[in-house]
Amino acid sequence: MIERIFTAIANRVAHLAGLPWTFATCVLIVVVWAASGPIFGFSDTWQLVINTGTTIVTFLMVFLIQNTQNRDGAAIQAKLDELIRVSRAHNQFIGIEHLTESEVEEIRDKCEAAAKRHDRKIADMAAKKAVAGKTGAKKKTAA
Template structure:
Protein backbone atom coordinates (compact mmCIF):
# COMPACT_ATOMS: atom_id res chain seq x y z
CA UNK A 1 0.00 0.00 0.00
CA UNK A 2 1.39 3.40 -0.89
CA UNK A 3 1.67 6.03 1.81
CA UNK A 4 -0.82 8.87 1.88
CA UNK A 5 0.12 12.52 1.78
CA UNK A 6 0.42 14.23 5.16
CA UNK A 7 -3.04 15.11 6.42
CA UNK A 8 -4.76 12.98 3.75
CA UNK A 9 -7.13 10.44 5.31
CA UNK A 10 -6.50 6.83 4.28
CA UNK A 11 -10.19 6.25 3.54
CA UNK A 12 -10.12 9.14 1.04
CA UNK A 13 -7.23 7.56 -0.83
CA UNK A 14 -8.95 4.16 -0.96
CA UNK A 15 -12.19 5.77 -2.09
CA UNK A 16 -10.41 7.81 -4.80
CA UNK A 17 -8.56 4.71 -5.95
CA UNK A 18 -11.80 2.72 -6.17
CA UNK A 19 -13.48 5.56 -8.06
CA UNK A 20 -10.60 5.81 -10.54
CA UNK A 21 -10.50 2.03 -10.97
CA UNK A 22 -14.24 2.00 -11.68
CA UNK A 23 -13.96 4.93 -14.10
CA UNK A 24 -10.91 3.50 -15.90
CA UNK A 25 -12.57 0.11 -16.26
CA UNK A 26 -15.75 1.59 -17.71
CA UNK A 27 -13.86 3.83 -20.15
CA UNK A 28 -11.55 1.00 -21.27
CA UNK A 29 -14.55 -1.28 -21.83
CA UNK A 30 -16.44 1.43 -23.71
CA UNK A 31 -13.39 2.37 -25.80
CA UNK A 32 -13.18 -1.22 -27.04
CA UNK A 33 -16.81 -1.27 -28.14
CA UNK A 34 -17.66 -1.05 -31.86
CA UNK A 35 -19.85 2.00 -31.18
CA UNK A 36 -16.81 3.89 -29.89
CA UNK A 37 -15.02 3.14 -33.14
CA UNK A 38 -18.08 4.25 -35.11
CA UNK A 39 -18.26 7.48 -33.09
CA UNK A 40 -14.57 8.18 -33.69
CA UNK A 41 -15.00 7.51 -37.39
CA UNK A 42 -18.04 9.81 -37.50
CA UNK A 43 -16.06 12.61 -35.82
CA UNK A 44 -13.23 12.28 -38.35
CA UNK A 45 -15.64 12.14 -41.30
CA UNK A 46 -17.54 15.13 -39.89
CA UNK A 47 -14.30 17.05 -39.43
CA UNK A 48 -13.15 16.18 -42.96
CA UNK A 49 -16.53 17.30 -44.30
CA UNK A 50 -16.08 20.75 -42.80
CA UNK A 51 -12.74 21.20 -44.57
CA UNK A 52 -14.12 23.10 -47.57
CA UNK A 53 -16.18 25.38 -45.29
CA UNK A 54 -13.06 26.33 -43.28
CA UNK A 55 -10.82 26.43 -46.34
CA UNK A 56 -8.64 23.59 -45.03
CA UNK A 57 -6.99 26.18 -42.78
CA UNK A 58 -4.28 25.52 -40.22
CA UNK A 59 -6.81 26.11 -37.46
CA UNK A 60 -9.09 23.47 -39.01
CA UNK A 61 -6.18 21.00 -39.01
CA UNK A 62 -5.17 22.01 -35.49
CA UNK A 63 -8.64 21.13 -34.17
CA UNK A 64 -8.39 17.45 -35.15
CA UNK A 65 -4.71 17.21 -34.20
CA UNK A 66 -5.31 18.68 -30.76
CA UNK A 67 -8.47 16.67 -30.13
CA UNK A 68 -6.95 13.34 -31.11
CA UNK A 69 -3.75 14.04 -29.18
CA UNK A 70 -5.64 14.83 -25.97
CA UNK A 71 -7.91 11.79 -26.29
CA UNK A 72 -4.95 9.52 -27.03
CA UNK A 73 -2.91 10.94 -24.15
CA UNK A 74 -5.69 10.36 -21.62
CA UNK A 75 -6.68 6.95 -23.00
CA UNK A 76 -3.12 5.69 -22.58
CA UNK A 77 -3.35 6.17 -18.81
CA UNK A 78 -6.83 4.69 -18.49
CA UNK A 79 -6.10 1.64 -20.60
CA UNK A 80 -2.72 1.10 -18.92
CA UNK A 81 -4.45 1.17 -15.53
CA UNK A 82 -6.94 -1.46 -16.69
CA UNK A 83 -4.18 -3.62 -18.18
CA UNK A 84 -2.10 -3.36 -15.01
CA UNK A 85 -5.03 -4.51 -12.89
CA UNK A 86 -5.89 -7.31 -15.30
CA UNK A 87 -2.26 -8.44 -15.39
CA UNK A 88 -1.99 -8.38 -11.59
CA UNK A 89 -5.25 -10.34 -11.24
CA UNK A 90 -4.11 -12.96 -13.76
CA UNK A 91 -0.73 -13.21 -12.03
CA UNK A 92 -2.43 -13.72 -8.66
CA UNK A 93 -4.61 -16.45 -10.14
CA UNK A 94 -1.61 -18.18 -11.71
CA UNK A 95 0.33 -17.93 -8.45
CA UNK A 96 -2.58 -19.53 -6.60
CA UNK A 97 -2.80 -22.34 -9.17
CA UNK A 98 0.93 -22.97 -8.82
CA UNK A 99 0.75 -22.84 -5.03
CA UNK A 100 -2.23 -25.20 -4.84
CA UNK A 101 -0.95 -27.71 -7.41
CA UNK A 102 2.00 -30.03 -7.72
CA UNK A 103 3.83 -27.37 -9.75
CA UNK A 104 7.03 -25.89 -8.42
CA UNK A 105 6.40 -22.94 -6.10
CA UNK A 106 9.70 -21.38 -7.13
CA UNK A 107 7.91 -19.94 -10.18
CA UNK A 108 5.70 -17.72 -8.02
CA UNK A 109 6.88 -14.13 -8.36
CA UNK A 110 9.09 -14.61 -11.42
CA UNK A 111 7.43 -11.60 -13.06
CA UNK A 112 9.83 -9.50 -10.96
CA UNK A 113 12.95 -11.02 -12.55
CA UNK A 114 15.09 -9.13 -15.04
CA UNK A 115 14.85 -9.83 -18.76
CA UNK A 116 18.11 -11.80 -18.60
CA UNK A 117 16.95 -13.89 -15.65
CA UNK A 118 13.65 -14.64 -17.38
CA UNK A 119 15.50 -15.62 -20.57
CA UNK A 120 17.74 -18.01 -18.62
CA UNK A 121 14.70 -19.50 -16.86
CA UNK A 122 12.89 -20.00 -20.19
CA UNK A 123 15.99 -21.66 -21.63
CA UNK A 124 16.14 -24.05 -18.64
CA UNK A 125 12.41 -24.81 -18.98
CA UNK A 126 12.78 -25.47 -22.71
CA UNK A 127 15.77 -27.75 -22.07
CA UNK A 128 13.81 -29.69 -19.44
CA UNK A 129 10.79 -29.93 -21.76
CA UNK A 130 12.97 -31.23 -24.60
CA UNK A 131 14.54 -33.80 -22.25
CA UNK A 132 11.07 -34.92 -21.11
CA UNK A 133 9.90 -35.24 -24.74
CA UNK A 134 13.02 -37.26 -25.52
CA UNK A 135 12.35 -39.50 -22.50
CA UNK A 136 8.72 -39.90 -23.61
CA UNK A 137 9.83 -40.79 -27.13
CA UNK A 138 12.33 -43.36 -25.81
CA UNK A 139 9.66 -44.83 -23.55
CA UNK A 140 7.20 -45.04 -26.44
CA UNK A 141 9.85 -46.68 -28.62
CA UNK A 142 10.67 -49.19 -25.87
CA UNK A 143 6.96 -50.01 -25.46
CA UNK A 144 6.53 -50.42 -29.23
CA UNK A 145 9.57 -52.69 -29.35
CA UNK A 146 8.25 -54.78 -26.45
CA UNK A 147 4.84 -55.12 -28.16
CA UNK A 148 6.53 -56.11 -31.42
CA UNK A 149 8.62 -58.72 -29.58
CA UNK A 150 5.50 -60.09 -27.87
CA UNK A 151 3.65 -60.32 -31.19
CA UNK A 152 6.63 -62.00 -32.84
CA UNK A 153 6.91 -64.49 -29.95
CA UNK A 154 3.17 -65.24 -30.11
CA UNK A 155 3.34 -65.70 -33.88
CA UNK A 156 6.35 -68.00 -33.51
CA UNK A 157 4.50 -70.08 -30.90
CA UNK A 158 1.45 -70.38 -33.17
CA UNK A 159 3.40 -71.42 -36.26
CA UNK A 160 6.34 -73.13 -34.76
Protein backbone atom coordinates in the same frame (compact mmCIF):
# COMPACT_ATOMS: atom_id res chain seq x y z
CA MET B 1 -11.46 5.47 -2.27
CA ILE B 2 -9.79 7.46 -5.07
CA GLU B 3 -8.21 4.28 -6.41
CA ARG B 4 -11.62 2.57 -6.60
CA ILE B 5 -13.17 5.56 -8.37
CA PHE B 6 -10.29 5.73 -10.84
CA THR B 7 -10.51 1.96 -11.46
CA ALA B 8 -14.26 2.18 -12.05
CA ILE B 9 -13.81 5.08 -14.49
CA ALA B 10 -10.87 3.40 -16.24
CA ASN B 11 -12.85 0.16 -16.65
CA ARG B 12 -15.90 1.99 -17.99
CA VAL B 13 -13.89 4.12 -20.44
CA ALA B 14 -11.86 1.10 -21.60
CA HIS B 15 -15.10 -0.82 -22.18
CA LEU B 16 -16.72 2.05 -24.06
CA ALA B 17 -13.59 2.71 -26.13
CA GLY B 18 -13.68 -0.87 -27.41
CA LEU B 19 -17.27 -0.75 -28.67
CA PRO B 20 -18.04 -0.56 -32.40
CA TRP B 21 -20.31 2.46 -31.97
CA THR B 22 -17.43 4.36 -30.36
CA PHE B 23 -15.31 3.77 -33.44
CA ALA B 24 -18.22 4.76 -35.70
CA THR B 25 -18.72 7.96 -33.67
CA CYS B 26 -15.03 8.84 -34.03
CA VAL B 27 -15.17 8.25 -37.77
CA LEU B 28 -18.28 10.45 -37.97
CA ILE B 29 -16.50 13.24 -36.06
CA VAL B 30 -13.56 13.11 -38.48
CA VAL B 31 -15.91 13.10 -41.51
CA VAL B 32 -17.85 16.10 -40.14
CA TRP B 33 -14.58 17.89 -39.38
CA ALA B 34 -13.23 17.18 -42.88
CA ALA B 35 -16.51 18.25 -44.52
CA SER B 36 -16.44 21.52 -42.56
CA GLY B 37 -13.02 22.35 -44.02
CA PRO B 38 -14.35 24.41 -46.95
CA ILE B 39 -16.69 26.33 -44.62
CA PHE B 40 -13.76 27.39 -42.45
CA GLY B 41 -11.43 27.84 -45.42
CA PHE B 42 -9.16 25.04 -44.21
CA SER B 43 -7.79 27.56 -41.72
CA ASP B 44 -5.15 26.96 -39.10
CA THR B 45 -7.85 27.11 -36.42
CA TRP B 46 -9.84 24.43 -38.25
CA GLN B 47 -6.77 22.16 -38.27
CA LEU B 48 -5.96 23.02 -34.66
CA VAL B 49 -9.40 21.79 -33.53
CA ILE B 50 -8.83 18.21 -34.73
CA ASN B 51 -5.16 18.17 -33.74
CA THR B 52 -5.88 19.36 -30.20
CA GLY B 53 -8.86 17.03 -29.77
CA THR B 54 -7.03 13.93 -30.95
CA THR B 55 -3.92 14.78 -28.94
CA ILE B 56 -5.88 15.17 -25.71
CA VAL B 57 -7.87 11.96 -26.26
CA THR B 58 -4.70 10.03 -27.15
CA PHE B 59 -2.83 11.39 -24.13
CA LEU B 60 -5.58 10.37 -21.70
CA MET B 61 -6.23 7.00 -23.34
CA VAL B 62 -2.58 6.00 -23.01
CA PHE B 63 -2.84 6.20 -19.23
CA LEU B 64 -6.20 4.47 -19.07
CA ILE B 65 -5.09 1.65 -21.34
CA GLN B 66 -1.84 1.22 -19.39
CA ASN B 67 -3.78 1.08 -16.13
CA THR B 68 -6.15 -1.53 -17.54
CA GLN B 69 -3.28 -3.59 -18.95
CA ASN B 70 -1.38 -3.46 -15.64
CA ARG B 71 -4.40 -4.68 -13.69
CA ASP B 72 -5.19 -7.41 -16.24
CA GLY B 73 -1.58 -8.59 -16.20
CA ALA B 74 -1.45 -8.62 -12.40
CA ALA B 75 -4.74 -10.52 -12.20
CA ILE B 76 -3.52 -13.13 -14.70
CA GLN B 77 -0.26 -13.52 -12.78
CA ALA B 78 -2.16 -13.96 -9.52
CA LYS B 79 -4.36 -16.64 -11.11
CA LEU B 80 -1.34 -18.44 -12.57
CA ASP B 81 0.48 -18.23 -9.23
CA GLU B 82 -2.53 -19.81 -7.50
CA LEU B 83 -2.65 -22.61 -10.07
CA ILE B 84 1.05 -23.25 -9.52
CA ARG B 85 0.60 -23.15 -5.75
CA VAL B 86 -2.20 -25.72 -5.66
CA SER B 87 -0.75 -28.05 -8.30
CA ARG B 88 2.32 -30.24 -8.51
CA ALA B 89 4.16 -27.49 -10.39
CA HIS B 90 7.30 -25.93 -8.93
CA ASN B 91 6.51 -23.07 -6.54
CA GLN B 92 9.75 -21.38 -7.60
CA PHE B 93 7.84 -20.02 -10.63
CA ILE B 94 5.56 -17.91 -8.45
CA GLY B 95 6.50 -14.24 -8.82
CA ILE B 96 9.01 -14.65 -11.66
CA GLU B 97 7.41 -11.70 -13.45
CA HIS B 98 9.39 -9.52 -11.03
CA LEU B 99 12.75 -10.88 -12.22
CA THR B 100 14.94 -9.22 -14.82
CA GLU B 101 14.53 -10.20 -18.45
CA SER B 102 17.79 -12.17 -18.45
CA GLU B 103 16.74 -14.07 -15.30
CA VAL B 104 13.40 -14.97 -16.87
CA GLU B 105 15.19 -16.02 -20.08
CA GLU B 106 17.47 -18.31 -18.04
CA ILE B 107 14.43 -19.96 -16.45
CA ARG B 108 12.78 -20.35 -19.87
CA ASP B 109 15.90 -22.03 -21.23
CA LYS B 110 15.92 -24.47 -18.28
CA CYS B 111 12.23 -25.24 -18.80
CA GLU B 112 12.73 -25.85 -22.53
CA ALA B 113 15.67 -28.16 -21.83
CA ALA B 114 13.62 -30.08 -19.23
CA ALA B 115 10.74 -30.39 -21.71
CA LYS B 116 13.09 -31.79 -24.36
CA ARG B 117 14.50 -34.31 -21.86
CA HIS B 118 10.96 -35.31 -20.93
CA ASP B 119 9.99 -35.73 -24.60
CA ARG B 120 13.08 -37.92 -25.21
CA LYS B 121 12.23 -40.01 -22.15
CA ILE B 122 8.66 -40.53 -23.38
CA ALA B 123 9.91 -41.42 -26.88
CA ASP B 124 12.43 -43.90 -25.41
CA MET B 125 9.71 -45.52 -23.29
CA ALA B 126 7.42 -45.82 -26.33
CA ALA B 127 10.23 -47.37 -28.37
CA LYS B 128 10.93 -49.89 -25.58
CA LYS B 129 7.23 -50.81 -25.41
CA ALA B 130 7.12 -51.28 -29.17
CA VAL B 131 10.17 -53.55 -29.09
CA ALA B 132 8.74 -55.51 -26.12
CA GLY B 133 5.43 -55.85 -27.91
CA LYS B 134 7.08 -57.26 -31.03
CA THR B 135 9.16 -59.69 -28.96
CA GLY B 136 6.09 -60.85 -27.03
CA ALA B 137 4.14 -61.33 -30.26
CA LYS B 138 6.94 -63.48 -31.73
CA LYS B 139 6.98 -65.65 -28.59
CA LYS B 140 3.21 -66.14 -28.76
CA THR B 141 3.36 -67.11 -32.46
CA ALA B 142 6.20 -69.53 -31.82
CA ALA B 143 4.25 -71.26 -29.05
